Amino acid sequence: MALKMSQTTIANLPEEMMIKIFELLPPQDLKSVMLVCKEWEEMGEDPTLWTWARVTVKSREDFHKLEISRFQLVQELKIGDNCDVYEDCQWTEEDWIELFKVMVNLPTLNMLNQLHCFWARSTNLSCVETGLVLNVFKRLKKVFMYKQLSHEQSHQLFSAMAQNECCVEFLQIRDDSTTNLSPEVFASAMSNVEEVVLGTWKITHEQMEALFVALTKEGSRLMKLDLSSCNTHDIEPALMGEVVNKLEEFEVANTWVKSDQIWEILLKIVNGESKLKKLTLGDLSYGELVDVDP
Numbered sequence: 001m002a003l004k005m006s007q008t009t010i011a012n013l014p015e016e017m018m019i020k021i022f023e024l025l026p027p028q029d030l031k032s033v034m035l036v037c038k039e040w041e042e043m044g045e046d047p048t049l050w051t052w053a054r055v056t057v058k059s060r061e062d063f064h065k066l067e068i069s070r071f072q073l074v075q076e077l078k079i080g081d082n083c084d085v086y087e088d089c090q091w092t093e094e095d096w097i098e099l100f101k102v103m104v105n106l107p108t109l110n111m112l113n114q115l116h117c118f119w120a121r122s123t124n125l126s127c128v129e130t131g132l133v134l135n136v137f138k139r140l141k142k143v144f145m146y147k148q149l150s151h152e153q154s155h156q157l158f159s160a161m162a163q164n165e166c167c168v169e170f171l172q173i174r175d176d177s178t179t180n181l182s183p184e185v186f187a188s189a190m191s192n193v194e195e196v197v198l199g200t201w202k203i204t205h206e207q208m209e210a211l212f213v214a215l216t217k218e219g220s221r222l223m224k225l226d227l228s229s230c231n232t233h234d235i236e237p238a239l240m241g242e243v244v245n246k247l248e249e250f251e252v253a254n255t256w257v258k259s260d261q262i263w264e265i266l267l268k269i270v271n272g273e274s275k276l277k278k279l280t281l282g283d284l285s286y287g288e289l290v291d292v293d294p
Helices: 015-023 027-033 038-044 060-067 093-103 130-137 151-162 183-191 205-214 237-244 259-270
Strands: 054-057 076-079 142-145 170-173 195-198 224-228 249-253 278-281
Touching: 015 038, 027 038, 054 060, 060 093, 093 130, 130 151, 151 183, 183 205, 205 237, 237 259, 259 278
Parallel strands: 054 076, 142 170, 170 195, 195 224, 224 249, 249 278
Antiparallel strands: none
């Protein structure tokens, strides 16, 4: 007696399996299969299929995009219009407040694209309630400080970073937002970030010294340090030599580095006591190098 084999088509597969299949599709193919039928369109709206999407929000009129089902688990937003970083931003205070209220409800958001007005010097987020700002900023992998935050917002953010409560991997500071921070909070916050760019004279000597001392201790996550227009003149040469050679990358530009500091940095490299993969000492004068042994 011949056995009769039952046939199973793709239409008979459970929804969970269909979604697993959809996960294997490249973005354009995913968009195409959603046009096949109503049922596939509904399955294709599953937010887990769209985590790769980068949603562009140019104005308040685009806020509705962030309420679409498929975008509830996006990780990156591209925010802002095409205004120049030195021009006044066209977004109003009400726009920023409403945007942050929407972003709080995107649990996997961790990247705000570094483009146009969001990270511009003209953007002022002091109008946004500090709790909303912290909720979003603590989840970001990259943060660029250009006077967007009030001193209170900055203090709360850096305090959270010091307590290792943030996801920040890259931090760039080009404003005076850290001026009022205690050296201990400043140093702890910086040492919990993998890559730091400090581009302002507003970093105090006490803060800079505390940072270098903190980096001598175990547990620091900092691997790349870029100092531009900073004051490192009073850092003890031995301390600078030790810290720089614990890093993977160290770069200075428009920063006064003394010859004995350079000596200590190079001495550890020559002695094979360095983890450095890249060392850039830019904008040095003859006087800073004249006492360094060739």
